[in-house]
Amino acid sequence: MMTENRTPLVLPASGTPPDPVDRGPAVDLAVDLTVDLDELAAHTIRLLSVDAVERAGSGHPGLPLGAALPAWVLWSRHLRHDPADPDWPDRDRFVLSAGHGSMLLYALLHLTGYELGLDDLRRFRTTGSRTPGHPEHGITPGVETTTGPLGQGIGTAVGMALAERMLAERCNTDEHPVVGHRTWVLAGDGCLMEGISHEAASLAGRLALDRLTVVFDDNDVTIDGPARNSCTDDVEARFRAYGWHTVRVDDAGDPAALDRAYAAARAETGRPTLVSVRTTIGLGAPGVEGTPKAHGSPVGPAAVAAMRAAAGLPDAPFHVPAELRRAVTGLRAGWSAARRDWTDLHERWRTAHPATAAAFPLHRTPALDDPAGLRRLARAADEAGAAAAVATRRASAAALCAVADACPGLVGGSADLASSTGTTLPGGDVGPGSFAPRTVPFGVREHGMAAALNGIALHGGLRPFGSTFLVFADYLRPALRLSALMRLPVTYLFTHDSVHVGEDGPTHQPVEQLESLRLVPGLTVLRPADSAETALAWEIAATATDRPTALVLSRQDLPELGAAELDRVRQHGYRVVGTDPDRPDVVLAASGSEVGPACKAAELLRARGAAVRVLSVPWRERFDRALDTGLVPRPAVPVVWIEAGVRTGWRALAGPGDAVIGIDSFGHSGPGPEIAAQLGLTVRAIAAAALRAIGRTPHEP
């Protein structure tokens, strides 16, 4: 029986808190937390996990079985959170990077008292449940981020840990240390094999994010066999090479060793910590323990029964022993007390520092929502537009500064292309121990950058942006997909947006990227044509609360089109540029850098007596919807659609008599205008297509 021979646990010393803001583990030591309770908790987690997987008929028991005790020791002794308030801003973040082990997280959330009942666990992996196959932020209380695509959790956690430090620098006073929490990650070998883990860990090492701890579930097994079959990295040496502190626990069944390791992580200053724990995949499941079979399939009812018997638990699925419930009740009291103390502190801080509290709303992502900010943006556009022509990346740089002035919580950076993408803000770069600046030198790490942006947005209090060349959007696509799936207000700046990049050649000339971004559900894609539209694009991005935005910007100068009709862009995604005939013979519709050539083509056509309407369509999604719902009358005349990229998406809008001019092949190295011409993107080609569409041959007088 589990209840026998229980001796009181002597909690090992957890190290001196590394700085005044570390309040130590939020555990009430008066709780009857015993060694056997650890075992009981671990068994309960394991059995809840296999029960849920059995019931669902699918799922991943391997990780929950092996990592149950390491996770329980972390959650019961070190994680500072309050299940009664999952949104407590100063809670520690726990990220299950190995998201397939979701039942481990759900079991922990249930046991520690989050709003997730046994019925939720019973509905694991069923439609509409709060226990989806992989953890999904926004569906389950206490799930800090959506994970499953391997490695993303680590990258996201780096953003969270960075946000914590940047906010602490901005908000904390000696009297009011309102920000002081940690970020914990549980990752598997799959996460660490992914390239994003390199980018994330290298960035965290450089920034010395010492409140970040990655627990490595080192079970030595992957789906295809023993991990060493495909990977023989010395993971700890690798992380030390990034500047990390590393700790190893050889026996995942030793709560004291685990406790010491986590304490060492918390005591460490100046370096993030990797705690490698040698675990056994599918621990305790007869026949599959220690093998790839444990990874992703139910272990079967006989194995579950054997496990239950071995654990000394009653023969009933989804059982939680009452003594475990009682013990957790004690833990919860301690957690809630800590959270209430913080709430009082936060109130005093808000009263003492109202401006700071308004600038950095710890409970959410700040947005540009004041009229003064919008006026600043408009002024930036006017100033940029004072030149006859300006690259939208330059217009964006001006707009970014205006937004940054108005929104102190805006932070971000570039994947080593700050000057090219126009994302240098005053104040220099953050660095180790220096988190006051608002620019993050992400390095040549597009993927790690995007995941970190997700983490910053999830954290709350700061509003993130990141930039690179459009063609390299491919490098960060998996993280951008998560921005969209989680509806995070992340702003992506993608510059050098077409073959007009020129001499750098096809590897640097995006062709398919713009349209491929538009395919991502829930991502706002804006391709402004001049400085006014760029400022508007920034306004849309910086005021968004539940969508990421991609600003697609030109390298080359574009003619200024004036500030008219911007409301129509806001509403319906397009505006009319220049003369607007009552009854056009033809419409030229373009985005970004192609609006200028469309205007020139219109002049040629007007010289030949045609009535031409030119549309700039920076927000095609909205224009498409407006067309679809009849909000914008579909013109009764032919349309020539023009964009320097693959034509698919514009063909989707085109009617039978329309023409679509685009680029369905890779570009070439050479001066931008030459390459564009070579690929058929010229003023004459636009005019000729329009004449054909009207029914005149281009050679007709």
Added chain:
Amino acid sequence: MMTENRTPLVLPASGTPPDPVDRGPAVDLAVDLTVDLDELAAHTIRLLSVDAVERAGSGHPGLPLGAALPAWVLWSRHLRHDPADPDWPDRDRFVLSAGHGSMLLYALLHLTGYELGLDDLRRFRTTGSRTPGHPEHGITPGVETTTGPLGQGIGTAVGMALAERMLAERCNTDEHPVVGHRTWVLAGDGCLMEGISHEAASLAGRLALDRLTVVFDDNDVTIDGPARNSCTDDVEARFRAYGWHTVRVDDAGDPAALDRAYAAARAETGRPTLVSVRTTIGLGAPGVEGTPKAHGSPVGPAAVAAMRAAAGLPDAPFHVPAELRRAVTGLRAGWSAARRDWTDLHERWRTAHPATAAAFPLHRTPALDDPAGLRRLARAADEAGAAAAVATRRASAAALCAVADACPGLVGGSADLASSTGTTLPGGDVGPGSFAPRTVPFGVREHGMAAALNGIALHGGLRPFGSTFLVFADYLRPALRLSALMRLPVTYLFTHDSVHVGEDGPTHQPVEQLESLRLVPGLTVLRPADSAETALAWEIAATATDRPTALVLSRQDLPELGAAELDRVRQHGYRVVGTDPDRPDVVLAASGSEVGPACKAAELLRARGAAVRVLSVPWRERFDRALDTGLVPRPAVPVVWIEAGVRTGWRALAGPGDAVIGIDSFGHSGPGPEIAAQLGLTVRAIAAAALRAIGRTPHEP
């Protein structure tokens, strides 16, 4: 003057060749190769580079200036190649992973006698030249792979080095060691910051690819400033953690030290080698040396003049000293002699082992081109189709075995999903020192896998495939883009191709990936609907010579549709399934797993008296083109287009009266059929859309 004080070079011992196949440096030691000649060569490379960048008005002088001497020492003393025959199969491969430094490569190619004249250098970065902004395979003789997107070169080189070992294992005999070359990479800190460098280096370490050497141009500067601003990795420790041998050269100006380092790399057995060379970006360029300014802009005419004077070279751009030419002539004689020896060896080998030579054509990528192989494929389809229903991933597994039987050069693997994607071939996995198997355990490294596939295809002699889930195509997209840009016959298998993945939820349910692959120029995307179409898809993939192919396959069983009309798929990308009325009232056109529901909807519609034609469209690109060019008459009746993914691409084909049924939002966790139904993808929805398109309301009797 450069000609004074020249002392004959004593070439340092380059180590004992590590095995009998290493023939040592192909240098004729009788050549008057002097220390000053090294200096002269380095100066010449530097000045050719800045001359070309000045003339072009743009480009990247920083790396060529800093790495000129390290590269020259490698090329003159260690690289085994023959500029007179750039396609020599047993040449060493040199990959400039830091592709922006293209002028370094072009200068070396020119100097060593490749078919690249000074006029070509003068046309650097101009339209149609053989010297594009970044190195492009297929445009410039001697350019082994297209580089520029950072980190890709390292990943590609791992594939080349792996192909070399796998081919050596298959082809070499004691008497005829026809395969025995090395792969050299020059990479910068940008390459090493990218996540793909982790995946590639970790894989190379695991496979103990000891004929791979990465030379790290450690110049400590990135575009945004000092490299340490964003990265403080201990690169050598990191590579040692991957199982690499590391060597450091602190003085990039010391040819003897460089020579020793390369010799140490060649002498090393059992580990790949990283040679870190501490260089100075923009070396010798006044005002920009050692700063980010040297990276990507012309240094200016004054700086060039100063450099020329300091080098003691005449005041004329694009000058190559005659004594350097003479010395290279001597080197070339040695290189060509080595190549001729090999050609004789190769002839003897071909005669002695004709079957092996036919199976592994060292000069090109083998393809499935024999009728017996095609028959095997058809039989595999028949066998798979013997069941009433089969998942196309399972049909693909059968087809893969048939192709592998018929094409011994087919090799590949999976990113740790071999059993799920059906890519396990008999014979086990390759491993260190064990290259006879044909399966590569790529590990959870999609991006590294795809780059390695490119390297294998570029290498010649083997035909690569790789697999993962469709949703994770996002992780490898930058490398896949290079497959398409280089027109490499790589086969990608993407399984679990829709929301029918079900319980694993939106992170594992592709929605936008299929269409986003179709946007990549030059990538064949095939989504077969049953086993016959899957076999045909494999036939198209395995016979391709100048295009990559993506096979998009279902996780779930799909009904068998029979083997009729496959020729029409080959020609026009579609076939008619089942009954084909002469005058249909409506056409239902679908791909992959949606053809089955379309057939069921057709039955419902037929029961209501409608004449329905059902099309399976596995190859939309070809179907689209056939429609576009009138090869397939556009039906005069409405079409309902159906696919479990974003609708954009089908809307592009749709006429005004058509309907498009797809999924424009993310999925959810739950059983596949429930999720598909929730997202509107049901037989009833298809039938209802058809009725509306015909002009009947769904409720009409």
